[in-house]
Amino acid sequence: MSRLEVRGLTVGYEGGPVLHSVDVEVPHGELLAIVGPSGCGKTTLLRTIAGLLRARSGEIRIGQRMVTTHGIHLAPEKRRIGWVPQDAALFPHLTVAENVAFGMLAGRGSSRAARRAARSDEVRRLLDLVDLGQLADRAPGQLSGGQAQRVALARALAAGPELVLLDEPFGALDPMLRADLRASVRELLRTEGVTGILVTHDQAEALSIADHVAVLRGGEVLQLGTPEEVYQVPATPWVAGFVGDAVFLPGVLHGDEVATSIGRLRAVPVTDAAGLAPSDGDDVTVLIRPEELRVTPAGPGAPAEPAPGGAAGAAASAALDGTVTDVEYTGHDAMLAVSLADGMRLRARVTASGLVPRGTEVRLAVAGAVLAYRPETA
Structure with missing residues (x-):
């Protein structure tokens, strides 16, 4: 079970704390959307869960494994986390299938190993899941923005992660493509039974596809609940104005x-x-x-x-x-x-x-x- 639990998480840089005693919980196989104004700590929270930043205090548990606590900081590559960035960040010298295969190697392989693994049944299965099986041999430069993001998602899932982190993956896409891709992502995570966290600036996007929504402001979680709870009974007037008219x-x-x-x-x-x-x-x-x-x-x-x-x-x-x-x-x-x-x-x-x-x-x-x-x- 890939349940995520974050307890009392405090993270900061030299200028002071960015996150203050953050508590977040995501049940197995569900999607949490994190929203908040620029500078509120959304990306910091994501990077800390991924292991790219060290916490000053608090705990992070993924499934049965404690990955962050006092005296413990599990390395990013050992956390079984997939990452989907805003710009897809595909390797231009590898084909679509080879990019996905590289994810299967969890970053420990080479381009040669990725080319060998590109013909595996698992790579074909993942490309079919994201509806790109017919583009397996295409170069990243020949893909549309939406297709590139689908490859990035397949690559993130290739290593069998317990948790997938999506850092504004739809931000650079046009509105129609955004709506189509986010619905596909939600369905794919459910099909694979993977827990997900989505950081987005689009409140409507968060409300429409997430099982839970966390609203951050100034490094604190003002409200964590279902989309219906956050919209219909916002914790504060500020939350009400942020998530809707x-x-x-x-x-x-x-x-x-x-x-x-x-x-x-x-x-x-x-x-x-x-x-x-x-x-x-x-x-x-x-x-x-x-x-x-x-x-x-x-x-x-x-x-x-x-x-x-x-x-x-x-x-x-x-x-x-x-x-x-x-x-x-x-x-x-x-x-x-x-x-x-x-x-x-x-x-x-x-x-x-x-x-x-x-x-x-x-x-x-x-x-x-x-x-x-x-x-x-x-």
Whole structure:
């Protein structure tokens, strides 16, 4: 079993620590996506797990083997880890099959040995898995970006690793190819039963293919959970704004409702990392996702409120009238900027069928309950 456990990991350079007591756990055969702003420690965490950096303190266990702890630092080549970099980094003097065969030799072979191993059944199996069997004899310079990344993945799997680390492997690809390749990578890891860690700057990518998502900021894990947990119940307002579009409003909590500038809304208080939740009468920060704002036509004959909605199918809040001042159309949906009478501006996401032009008078309501945070957690 290739379960990954990281406990209390602290890593730093001469200027000070980069990772602070990081705890991460990935069950066998599942994929963890690590997201966070530039400089938060994503690549440092990956390189430390790989054994390329030494930890100041903490433990790393892969399966049954302790690879990092006090007095132990197992060499990278002994950790049974595969690595897929952003640029594929294929050997230009070797064919596709020979590149994969070199991975099978775990970096201990020569070009001659790789050429001998290139005709093995295992190399053919791996190339078929990544749908490149017909390109076995092609040179890396004759491959597209997506094909090169597939070869890099096959090479990473060739040595039978317990863990595969993917360092932004889709970053240089066009959007359509990214979507296709990331789905293939996810399916391939599942087929091979290999645990994976993906570092990405693309939050949508992390949410769409990972079993678990870790959000880093300043070298600390702010939240680790399933994609649904991280998006639907973010640990802090900062996490909410980082992993998706968000509307934030100040408010005051009153029982199971919160008083805001757009009216009283049903609220769910969120407990922070210190175990504290807002209490009755507390000032709070309210989170509303743009898709939780229901949009209907305004004017004579318009409904008093939008149809019921929200995660639990609860009725929406009292309606607000406004004017659409901007439209960001993306094909499958659109983001509407709606200005209310008091000058407040809200952003609402609608499906393509609900698209309306600028200048349209509309009615807004918040569907379901909102999340209420203690302001200190922002």
